[in-house]
Amino acid sequence: MALFSRLLQPIISETMSKKRTIDSFFVRDSKKQKKTSAHLEEDEEPTYSTHRAYPFPIRNIASATAREIASLPARPGREINNQPDLDLVYFEPYIPPYLSRQLFQFLRSQLPFYRVEYTIKRFGVETSIRTPRYTTVFGIDETSIFSPDGDGSTILDAKTRLPLPNINIYERYAPRPIPQCLDQLRKSTEAATGHKFNFCLVNYYATGSDSISFHSDDERFLGPDPAIASFSLGAARDFLMKHKPLPPKSDPDPSPPPQQLKLSLASGDMILMRGKTQANWLHSIPKRTGKNTQSDGGRINITFRRAMVKGGTDNYYNYNVGKGPVFRWDETAKEMREWKPSDQQDTILQKPQEEQKR
Ligand SMILES: O=C(O)CCC(=O)C(=O)O
Numbered sequence: 315m316a317l318f319s320r321l322l323q324p325i326i327s328e329t330m331s332k333k334r335t336i337d338s339f340f341v342r343d344s345k346k347q348k349k350t351s352a353h354l355e356e357d358e359e360p361t362y363s364t365h366r367a368y369p370f371p372i373r374n375i376a377s378a379t380a381r382e383i384a385s386l387p388a389r390p391g392r393e394i395n396n397q398p399d400l401d402l403v404y405f406e407p408y409i410p411p412y413l414s415r416q417l418f419q420f421l422r423s424q425l426p427f428y429r430v431e432y433t434i435k436r437f438g439v440e441t442s443i444r445t446p447r448y449t450t451v452f453g454i455d456e457t458s459i460f461s462p463d464g465d466g467s468t469i470l471d472a473k474t475r476l477p478l479p480n481i482n483i484y485e486r487y488a489p490r491p492i493p494q495c496l497d498q499l500r501k502s503t504e505a506a507t508g509h510k511f512n513f514c515l516v517n518y519y520a521t522g523s524d525s526i527s528f529h530s531d532d533e534r535f536l537g538p539d540p541a542i543a544s545f546s547l548g549a550a551r552d553f554l555m556k557h558k559p560l561p562p563k564s565d566p567d568p569s570p571p572p573q574q575l576k577l578s579l580a581s582g583d584m585i586l587m588r589g590k591t592q593a594n595w596l597h598s599i600p601k602r603t604g605k606n607t608q609s610d611g612g613r614i615n616i617t618f619r620r621a622m623v624k625g626g627t628d629n630y631y632n633y634n635v636g637k638g639p640v641f642r643w644d645e646t647a648k649e650m651r652e653w654k655p656s657d658q659q660d661t662i663l664q665k666p667q668e669e670q671k672r
């Protein structure tokens with residue numbers, strides 16, 4: 315390997331920081347390697363997914379780990395469809411505990427996150443909303459693809475495979491390809507569910523105060539009866555589901571009203587919502603009060619979805635990336651910190667000096 319990249323490699327890893335947790339995902343000392351797992355590759359050079367729209371390169375998972383993800387789910391899914399219009403498949407878990415722990419640490423430290431602010435009209439008044447969790451998104455709708463050659467910076471029409479005729483098409487936000495560390499899971503999910511996905515949305519709930527209120531993912535750009543695969547990593551949180559309001563009954567009907575559901579989603583679990591579910595049910599992750607709300611109650615949620623038209627791409631980037639600052643996990647401070655482009659540059663410049671001191 316060229317001297318340049320050898321020199322650069324540890325510097326980049328240092329920029330990515332999180333020495334112990336992240337390195338242990340890839341490179342283990344030989345004693346630990348024997349004791350804990352034969353799955354993770356020893357001494358594999360880290361590689362990165364890069365794209366001009368990423369704020370920084372996103373580290374790839376090792377090839378052995380990627381192969382493991384391809385072999386999932388750990389357990390077959392169980393159908394939950396005992397209520398009107400409800401059609402779920404619950405994998406408990408999809409990702410086994412040793413792998414979900416590592417994937418949680420890895421994704422938390424490697425992905426760029428945002429705390430999006432936007433305005434809505436509430437009772438005719440412009441109201442500012444600060445999303446009560448960190449979010450990020452990758453992908454592009456079904457009408458387009460990232461050019462398979464080069465660094466994928468060119469976007470092609472999905473049918474003609476020619477560059478988009480109008481350069482203004484995705485003008486508000488430059489779409490980002492799904493990085494390898496999430497794309498492995500997307501492929502596995504497609505194989506396990508028989509559904510296709512072109513978007514990956516990630517939520518990070520830092521504490522019990524982070525939440526998502528009752529909503530359904532029934533946007534028109536997803537098409538009718540969309541399938542959404544939703545993964546949990548890290549702290550367990552309650553996932554509530556309730557039926558959308560029903561019109562009052564006209565005739566005496568003996569069928570009982572739909573019941574609210576509560577699933578305690580644990581690390582590694584996956585819930586597939588499909589069929590009539592989004593059209594008829596709402597879901598939420600309520601705030602959690604009491605103990606265990608502050609410390610490492612961090613939870614990552616990953617959803618895979620399939621947007622059919624360009625409006626879906628703009629909507630997802632608008633609400634999950636936005637125009638505000640980037641946040642990145644700081645392993646020393648154990649919290650998300652605002653990240654600036656100069657952070658990366660600083661580390662690259664500082665590191666050789668530090669090494670000379672030793
Ligand atoms: O965090 C979760 O489990 C749910 C997230 C969700 O509903 C969404 O992002 O639309």
Ligand SMILES: [Fe+2]
Nearest residue numbers: 529530531597
């Ligand atoms: Fe949702």
